Structure formats: structure tokens, C-alpha cells
Amino acid sequence: MADVARLAGVSSQTVSRVSNGYAGVNEETRQQVLAAMKELGYRPNSAARALKRGEFRTIGVITFTLSTTGNVRTLEAIATSAAAEGYAVTLLPVAVPTQDEVRGAFSRLEELAVDAVIVIMEVHLLDAATVTLPPHVQVVVVDSDAGSHYTVVDTDQSGGTRTAVQHLLDLGHLTVWHLAGPEDSFAAQRRADAWHGALTDAGRPAPPVVRGDWSAESGYRAGLELAAQEDCTAVFAANDQMALGLLRALHERGRRVPEDVSVIGFDDIPEASSFLPPLTTLHQDFAEVGRLCVQAVLRKMRRDGPQRGTTLVPTRLVLRDSTAPPPGGGAGEV
Amino acid sequence: MADVARLAGVSSQTVSRVSNGYAGVNEETRQQVLAAMKELGYRPNSAARALKRGEFRTIGVITFTLSTTGNVRTLEAIATSAAAEGYAVTLLPVAVPTQDEVRGAFSRLEELAVDAVIVIMEVHLLDAATVTLPPHVQVVVVDSDAGSHYTVVDTDQSGGTRTAVQHLLDLGHLTVWHLAGPEDSFAAQRRADAWHGALTDAGRPAPPVVRGDWSAESGYRAGLELAAQEDCTAVFAANDQMALGLLRALHERGRRVPEDVSVIGFDDIPEASSFLPPLTTLHQDFAEVGRLCVQAVLRKMRRDGPQRGTTLVPTRLVLRDSTAPPPGGGAGEV
DNA sequence: GTGGCTGATGTTTGCGTAAACATCGGCGGT
DNA sequence: ACCGCCGATGTTTACGCAAACATCAGCCAC
Known part of the structure; x- marks a missing residue:
């Protein structure tokens, strides 16, 4: 950054302002800085940025095997929605749904660079594992009835x-x-x-x-x-x-x-x-579930909106060929 | 960290040593520090750590939709293997396989905290998008024939x-x-x-x-x-x-x-x-493919082993009931 | 006993960034 | 003409950690 500042003939602070899209920078100066950035191939160091800002702009997703369609599709939607909000998604796979494994995932999480966590699994396993979450890390849960303790988003x-x-x-x-x-x-x-x-x-x-x-x-x-x-x-x-x-x-x-x-x-x-x-x-x-998860967790981080409760996403009946009246016509009932 | 040091009656450097499992710390001191950490709920700040160390211990995975089994299973294996190596996995979804989208993913990547990237997609799209990868970020590719330009791991x-x-x-x-x-x-x-x-x-x-x-x-x-x-x-x-x-x-x-x-x-x-x-x-x-991807990318980061070339994972024929000799018995041939 | 060595710990420093504060030139109002 | 204010920019500082170096006590060899 200092090099960029030198090349552009400005202070490093001005470079910072440009790189963060801050207002109050003269258009001419701004162009000079941008040119210098390009020439030097400057790219901001996210570690330093995170250190300074105190947040990582990253959401962790904890889930069991990705072998069920639902989890995968939800994960995909979460990743997409998060990207749209400028957040990255870090995957925390739990190989086996045992308490030990879950605890392991959470302890890894402890020193992981995430601001929030979305848990795609039955919350009982989570509680049973007596995990202690980092205090400032927000949690949203899918596939659970723990609406009174956590924020839950799920299909209806x-x-x-x-x-x-x-x-x-x-x-x-x-x-x-x-x-x-x-x-x-x-x-x-x-x-x-x-x-x-x-x-x-x-x-x-x-x-x-x-x-x-x-x-x-x-x-x-x-x-x-x-x-x-x-x-x-x-x-x-x-x-x-x-x-x-x-x-x-x-x-x-x-x-x-x-x-x-x-x-x-x-x-x-x-x-x-x-x-x-x-x-x-x-x-x-699933796309909607993922989207709502991200919204909910971001809302929690910003501390506006409810801290817990359940959001349900409706389903839709798709009629194909595997259902029909019973043998005999079923007239006995209708 | 300073608080922990104060409580344990040592310097912050000693705390750092304990938290990194460094040798050369008296067992007694070590226990005191651990106790202090626990009491204060200390957890190392990964941003500061990354800033100091110059690496994030994170691997980015770029892929198109997670709707094909192969990609998902590979991703899962990558995440698991990476976790075993102490690395986290950040997901970079590319919604549509257009050059613009790919370019977008890579520009997001530019300011993302990753040390290496695994690309699960045809590399032509990558090249066509004229992306400029951060110079120190290592790349491994799945589903590609670009063995002469990149490190490739794939099924045979x-x-x-x-x-x-x-x-x-x-x-x-x-x-x-x-x-x-x-x-x-x-x-x-x-x-x-x-x-x-x-x-x-x-x-x-x-x-x-x-x-x-x-x-x-x-x-x-x-x-x-x-x-x-x-x-x-x-x-x-x-x-x-x-x-x-x-x-x-x-x-x-x-x-x-x-x-x-x-x-x-x-x-x-x-x-x-x-x-x-x-x-x-x-x-x-797929599990093997994912495992090899992680190994390859780590090897590249450590600069030992080949920087390019293709690794193939063999397949196995699973006989079930959908194949049989042709009508007429096929004796005309065997 | 003195010098040199080892192992345990403390002190200093800087990683790259952005907030907070400082500076400085110009402009409008009186 | 002078004051004060605003917008543009520079300077200082601290984020939390760990490498590098400094210190210091104890020990062995001669």
C-alpha cells in the first residue's frame, strides 16, 4: 500500500480511502491512485483488513455429509446469497454425526475466521456436544425445532x-x-x-x-x-x-x-x-431456505430484528404419474 | 492476549508460545497459562495470526452449480482432507458458467483470504475469462486437460x-x-x-x-x-x-x-x-480425487514436488442388472 | 571461579490497514 | 479584510500476534 501511495504521490491513507470507495476524494487523485494500484498489482490484504475492522465477512456453514440433496442445495443457496452480500462461506464438514465430531468441528470453528455460523443439522446433537460457541458468533439453524433457543429457518x-x-x-x-x-x-x-x-x-x-x-x-x-x-x-x-x-x-x-x-x-x-x-x-x-438463512444471520449480526424464532418456507405439490385413485376407483370415499 | 498474560503472571509472548504449542515452555508455566486462557475464554484472533504469518490456512474452491454429484462429492472430500491438514475451505460459487461470472468469482477471490485455489471446472472457461490470479495463489484444477499449464487431478x-x-x-x-x-x-x-x-x-x-x-x-x-x-x-x-x-x-x-x-x-x-x-x-x-487435490495444492504451496502435470484416479466397474448379452445371445461375436 | 552454554522467559518490533485526529488551502459571509 | 467553516489530504496510532532479539539464572568444564 505504501508503494502505491508513493507511486501515486499521495499518502497511504488516501489509498485506503480509494480502495474502500470512500467519498471525499478528488476525482483526479482517485484516478491516479487507481492507476498506481493497477500498475503495481496491488490487492488489499484481507487479514490486515479483518484485523483492523474486527470482522471477517465470512460465514461458516456446519453440516453433515453433503450426500443429501437438501443439504447441498441449501449450502449452494447460502453460498450464493452470501456472495451477493459480500460475504464468503467457509465449509466445516462433520464426517460422522457423533457428538465428538460435532465438538471437533466447533473447536476448529473457535479459531476460524468467521463472524457467524449456519448449522445444517439437528440441533440436539449440537447441544448434546456441550459446545461453547464464541460469544459474538451468531448462529442460525436449519432442520431443527429449536426455535425458542436459536434462530431457525426451515422448510414447512x-x-x-x-x-x-x-x-x-x-x-x-x-x-x-x-x-x-x-x-x-x-x-x-x-x-x-x-x-x-x-x-x-x-x-x-x-x-x-x-x-x-x-x-x-x-x-x-x-x-x-x-x-x-x-x-x-x-x-x-x-x-x-x-x-x-x-x-x-x-x-x-x-x-x-x-x-x-x-x-x-x-x-x-x-x-x-x-x-x-x-x-x-x-x-x-432450498434456494429460499438458503437465502433466508443468510438474511437472518446478517440481521442478527447487525442486531436488528428478532434474535430467535422460526421461519418456515412453504412447499409446493408437484403432480406427476405416481399417484392415482386406489384399485377399485376409491369411489367408496369421495 | 495481554489479559491472559497478566492473569497468568507471564508475558504475552509466553502466552503465544503456549497457544502455538511451542516447545521450551516450563510445564508449570504452561498449565498456568492454559488455566488463564480458559478462565478468560481467550481465543486467538485468526486475522492477526494470518497477518503476522502471511498465510490464511484456507483453500478456496471454485465450482459451478453443486447440482452434479461429482462436484459435490469432490468438494466434500476436499473439505474433509483440508480440515485434516488444518486448512479451512472457502466456497466460491459461480452461478452461471459464463466468462463474466467466472471473472467475477476470481475478482472476488482477489481480495479473499485464501492461500490456494482448487478449480472444479473446465479450464478453458478460466483462460477465456482472462483472469489474473494473485501471483502467490496456487491452483489445482479438476475436470480439465490443462495438465501442461496447471496441476490437474481427475478421474481416469x-x-x-x-x-x-x-x-x-x-x-x-x-x-x-x-x-x-x-x-x-x-x-x-x-x-x-x-x-x-x-x-x-x-x-x-x-x-x-x-x-x-x-x-x-x-x-x-x-x-x-x-x-x-x-x-x-x-x-x-x-x-x-x-x-x-x-x-x-x-x-x-x-x-x-x-x-x-x-x-x-x-x-x-x-x-x-x-x-x-x-x-x-x-x-x-471422488473421495480420492478430493484428497489428491488437497495434497497437490499443499505440495505446491510448500514448493516441493511437481508444479504441473496430471494425476489420474482409476475407476471401478460395478456390475449390476442393466447389462446383458444382446438379443439373440451375441454368440455371433464371441 | 570464570567463561561459555543452555533453557526459560521478557521486550521490542512490525505485519497492512483504517479510524481518529491534524493540517491546510480556499471560499462565503459579514 | 477577517473569521470560520468545509472539503481534501496527510500523520499518528492501534488492531493482536509472533519472529527476532535480549535477558537471566543455573550448570558444566577447565
Whole structure:
């Protein structure tokens, strides 16, 4: 910077002013400084800048494996939104969802250059790990019900699920089975609860829950069980991947979709429209979730707006070919 | 830090020594300092540290959309490997693969706190954008043939493709059609070239290339074309997602897989085993690619080892149910 | 005992930047 | 003409840390 100042014949402070787009610099001087910067290939040192300003303009994102579409898409949206706000995003992967690993990620975080953190995981693991967050680091959480303790942004799991169940009931199915996600996922739990609630509200019996782990393979295994249930005519899968496995299992067992069994998924991954048959599912607006996360965390940093509470992003039902009235037409109900 | 020093009754330099795990500190003193740190909740300021040391211990990763499995898995592996080496990973998303956007990402990078960059995209876009990288920032590239100009780490596209083609020829197919990826992807181009080379080497005719854009939807559209080709008994899809769409198109047109048409994919995404039928494909070791990227970039930073050149990671053929001898048994060939 | 050495610790300094304050020339109002 | 003010720029300082150097006590060899 001193070199630039010398070359431009000004003081380093003026260089600083130009580089920060400060007002009150003569246009002529400004051009000289810019020219000098270019000639010397000057680029501001972000470490020094951060040191002086006391902030890094960086947001940390903590998440488990990036193997679920939702996390990835959310992360991508966060990165994009953050970039638009002039913030960088630092990734803090947690290999295994154990308390030790989570604690490890947070202790790494302790000496990491971030102003705020967005956590994409069930917050219980976070609390259980008894982490102590740096006091000035703001936190926003996705996939959690901890709205009273943290700022939470999430898809409206409950609303989406009720839409799915209602869609199947409207088609005439007497009840809807549920292929749930893993128990330690808040999203999975929330979907299972809403499914149960929707059935109960409609006065329908709730079949036993079949559980997977989000993977297509687990959906296949669960599907083999469901295929054996004679009275199962409609299944709500907690995500599209498991729905894919379910479709394969049903196909193998000779149960046609949607003629014999209707299947509805959750997420609307890009591939869902290419399943056999194309999958009816609930579209999640991950981009919006990511955007809201960034906004929320920036608002917290600036200390305006609420410090906690939950923001829900609505889902949208995407009708494709995997749902239809039950065998016999379902006229018995409508 | 001064507070800690005061509380522990030592100088700030001793605190620094303890916090950096320096030798030559009396165990007793050390414990006192640690106690003081804990009491005051001291945590080192990474900005000051970076300023003093002249490095950030951060690697930037530039990539297009995280919607392809490969990029995501590579990114994840990079993040994990980097963390193991004590490095953080900063994400630089490029929304659209235009030169302007790429240039934008790099200019953001200019004032970003990174010591090195890993680029996950075709390097032509990078060069075309006439970016000027900060001189001391090291670069490693994935998905590119720029081995003579950059350090490149990539999956062995060519070897994998030849394995796929050979597998189909060995089953007795007279030739293999190719559902290729977009032209601007180096990986897609490389796979297409290798496919053509393998056929030529075997003295087989090369059918016209059908092109998609990696998405399942594009695979479906291409699949409708392929299904109309009476003599098409084997297809090599450049990735699993397109293979998924292809399977759907073939199914819709009444062409059975693998009885009438064999399909082989590339990537081995987790869902591939749940396709209808489960997909034979080439497994890519993304974790290894990511690990090697980090190693390569660190080696460059430390200035030991080669500054350029290409490292290839082998693929592995995963046999499932989507490939079989051609109708008629293929005995005419073997 | 004295010189030289080692290991433990303290002191000084500067990394690159930007806030705070200082300076200085010019301009309008009285 | 003089005061005061404003806009443009320069000077000083401190951000938190760690390298370099300085100090100092204890110990060994002769």
C-alpha cells in the first residue's frame, strides 16, 4: 500500500480511502491512485483488513455429509446469497454425526475466521456436544425445532406433509402408509408427526411406520416390507431417494405404480421426473431456505430484528404419474 | 492476549508460545497459562495470526452449480482432507458458467483470504475469462486437460470409458451407442473421445453421438431417440443421471433393459443401485480425487514436488442388472 | 571461579490497514 | 479584510500476534 501511495504521490491513507470507495476524494487523485494500484498489482490484504475492522465477512456453514440433496442445495443457496452480500462461506464438514465430531468441528470453528455460523443439522446433537460457541458468533439453524433457543429457518415440513397426505386421501385412498426417515433427523420426525396428525384429523387409521435412512437402498428394503402389505394402496415417502427404492421394490414384487399403489415423495430432486413412473412429490424451495438463512444471520449480526424464532418456507405439490385413485376407483370415499 | 498474560503472571509472548504449542515452555508455566486462557475464554484472533504469518490456512474452491454429484462429492472430500491438514475451505460459487461470472468469482477471490485455489471446472472457461490470479495463489484444477499449464487431478475418464465399452463388447454387442454429456465439459468430451477410440480399436463402427446435458431429463429426451434405433442394443451413458432418464425412455417405448438394450452409466451415484433395473456403472472415487487435490495444492504451496502435470484416479466397474448379452445371445461375436 | 552454554522467559518490533485526529488551502459571509 | 467553516489530504496510532532479539539464572568444564 505504501508503494502505491508513493507511486501515486499521495499518502497511504488516501489509498485506503480509494480502495474502500470512500467519498471525499478528488476525482483526479482517485484516478491516479487507481492507476498506481493497477500498475503495481496491488490487492488489499484481507487479514490486515479483518484485523483492523474486527470482522471477517465470512460465514461458516456446519453440516453433515453433503450426500443429501437438501443439504447441498441449501449450502449452494447460502453460498450464493452470501456472495451477493459480500460475504464468503467457509465449509466445516462433520464426517460422522457423533457428538465428538460435532465438538471437533466447533473447536476448529473457535479459531476460524468467521463472524457467524449456519448449522445444517439437528440441533440436539449440537447441544448434546456441550459446545461453547464464541460469544459474538451468531448462529442460525436449519432442520431443527429449536426455535425458542436459536434462530431457525426451515422448510414447512408439516404443511408439506399434510398436503401430501391430503392429496392421497382426496384420491380416495382409505389411509396412507409412511416410509419415514431416520429417527435422529428432525425433518424426518416432523414429517412423521404431521403424517400421523393428518390421518388422525381425517379420522383415518394410521398404519405402522416403516423407517429408512434417507437412502434409496433403505427405501428398497422398506419397500419389500410394504409390498407385502395387501391393504397398502398409498405410501408417503419422506424423501425422493427412498421413494426411488420403494418404486423398485414395488416393481419387483409386481405391484404396479400407480395402478395398485400410489407413491408420493418429498424434495422434488431433479431426477424425480425421470423415475419410473415420474414421481409426484413435494417441491422444497432450498434456494429460499438458503437465502433466508443468510438474511437472518446478517440481521442478527447487525442486531436488528428478532434474535430467535422460526421461519418456515412453504412447499409446493408437484403432480406427476405416481399417484392415482386406489384399485377399485376409491369411489367408496369421495 | 495481554489479559491472559497478566492473569497468568507471564508475558504475552509466553502466552503465544503456549497457544502455538511451542516447545521450551516450563510445564508449570504452561498449565498456568492454559488455566488463564480458559478462565478468560481467550481465543486467538485468526486475522492477526494470518497477518503476522502471511498465510490464511484456507483453500478456496471454485465450482459451478453443486447440482452434479461429482462436484459435490469432490468438494466434500476436499473439505474433509483440508480440515485434516488444518486448512479451512472457502466456497466460491459461480452461478452461471459464463466468462463474466467466472471473472467475477476470481475478482472476488482477489481480495479473499485464501492461500490456494482448487478449480472444479473446465479450464478453458478460466483462460477465456482472462483472469489474473494473485501471483502467490496456487491452483489445482479438476475436470480439465490443462495438465501442461496447471496441476490437474481427475478421474481416469478414458480408462473408465474403455472399460465400459469393452464390457459391452465382451457381452457380444456389435457396437455401443453413446449418450454424451455437454460439449463444454471436458469430462464429457474425454468420455466421448475414449468411447470412439475404444470402438475404433476394436474395429467396430461408431454410431452417431447423442448428446445430453448431464440431467436425467436430457437423458430421457435422448433416450426417446435411441429407443427408435432398431439396431441399438447397448448404450454407454456419460453419467448415471442421464442413464436414469434413458431407462425411463426405453421403458416407455417398450424396450426392455437389459433383455433388449444394455445400459451402462458412469459415476456410481448412491441411487444407481435402486434404478429399474439396478444400473451397471463405473464407480468414481471422488473421495480420492478430493484428497489428491488437497495434497497437490499443499505440495505446491510448500514448493516441493511437481508444479504441473496430471494425476489420474482409476475407476471401478460395478456390475449390476442393466447389462446383458444382446438379443439373440451375441454368440455371433464371441 | 570464570567463561561459555543452555533453557526459560521478557521486550521490542512490525505485519497492512483504517479510524481518529491534524493540517491546510480556499471560499462565503459579514 | 477577517473569521470560520468545509472539503481534501496527510500523520499518528492501534488492531493482536509472533519472529527476532535480549535477558537471566543455573550448570558444566577447565
